[in-house]
Amino acid sequence: MIEVHGLTKRYGEVLAVNDLNFSVRPGEVTGFLGPNGAGKSTTMRMILGLDAPTSGTATVGGRPVAEHPVPLKAVGALLDASAVLSSRSAYHHLLALAASNGLPRSRVDTVLEEVGLSNVARRAAGTYSLGMRQRLGIAGALLGDPPVLVLDEPLNGLDPEGIVWIRRLMRRMAAEGRAVMMSSHLMSEVELTVDRLVVVGRGRLIADTGMAEFIASVASQEVVVRTPQAVPFAGRLAAVGAAVRTTAGDGNDDGTGLVVTGLEAARIGALAAATGVELHELAPRQTSLEEAFMELTRDSVEYTTEAEAA
């Protein structure tokens, strides 16, 4: 369990993190999202005791990380996957971490096996691909078999197989009752992996909610309709108060469909049946996490191109 109360970090004039309050609960994977520069990494570093908050508190398991007798047994973290000394082997990197917490040597072998690096563990870590370094970083996070995991961009540099692996790993960790906090920019992956979302923008909390509620909060309730009698049917829909446009310009759609808002799919179907209109498609459009995220964080994007801003 991670609890963050009034957490604030100021760098000179800039409030990198501004009065954040949220918690990461056991048994769930919590996605920690926000545009670049939103203060995600700073927040994670404060939770881990690496940076001191200007004000506020962050606790893991009810107390600051530094007050745990065996820190690696309280929280495991992956903050920067490329952080390995290139001449040192993965084995010795992990062995030093394990030794510093008095963990037995066997834990090193166990986590190396868990992340699939056993065969290359004696090689200098500098020869590793980014994906292998991510796995090594995960191994370090798992060393103490901790009830809390903090993973910053754990999917970076992983191939599709690696992404599926880490998704399953995080789901398993949550199923075992651990609290998992992960940040990522890959919205489609987050959508598949997490239970809850904590969204920040410009250092402030934007949302702290379940995944479904988050998407529903911005869902536009659009329904896509395809029919050979598009023009007359559009007129009928408009007559009962629905807003109608064509799908032209929606991605690579051919533009033959109608996008209806303000009328549920069932009502549209009933109207079609009553007026004898032939329907080829009647589909409520799912808002993706990506769309919802873009919508909610539009005002808090720190770096944007002029065209986007206009």
Add this chain to the structure above:
Amino acid sequence: MSQGTVDSRRTRLKRPAKRPAKPRRGSLRTVPPAGAAGRATFVHSLRAEWIRLRTMRATLYVVVATLVAGAGLATLNGSSAGDEYAAMSAADRLMFDPLATSLKGVILAQLTLALLGGLAITSEYGSRTIVSTLTAVPRRGRVVVAKAVVLTAIALPTGMLTTLGGFLAGQSVLESSGAPYVALGDPGAWRAVLGGGLFLTLAAVLGLAAGIMIRSTTATVTTLFATTLIVPALAPSFPGTLANWTTKFWPPSAGGQIVTGYRDPDLLNPWPGFTVMGGCVVVLLTAAFLTFRRRDA
């Protein structure tokens, strides 16, 4: 953890019974693992920092380079000093210092060991492993002290062997070239050898303190070059009193007096000079300790 992990852990625990693990060279096997009710201690940090320092590639290079600098420079200096001594005036012969001649390598060795001390921490900043190091041990004071102790454990024997090797090689070359030489039993010889070893250890800790405060490897290396070699070399060309003052009190210059036999009245005596260096290192390490504890990682 998963069923699979639990299983593999169980099999690992069985292993030593069938096949007792060979004690590894350099591992502190006696440290008990932190059990369920355990607590990570300073001794655990010592063991971790020992693993880190001995698996850093530069460590072996530095130790070898330091020993070679000690014995190699002593041999070269000794053989050329023999010829020079033959051509010297009587006044110059009075100032000839066979002890310092054999321990000239200390000048280079203080730099190599200072670089090792610096790298012990700047390698962590350069590679960003400092993040995982401090996540595992959030008590930062413990990390600094453990690094200093482990560094000392490597620098002290290396320093002692460097001065002893330099002394023995240098004096035997001086003897065979017909110049004056000293034996280990002569006055001041052990002071120079053991004190020189301690001085080199102080140089290593100085490097660590500089590395902690500077963090960048490049800037630390530059600073240490300037501190140990460039400033002492340029000091005579500084204006007036500054030149005298720097030559006498600049810590690496003052500390280096520990390996001299001839007494220059303008310079500090061996132990007072050594004390200046020691005091400087204590102050810098304290400053580094306080900085490291307070600063964001």
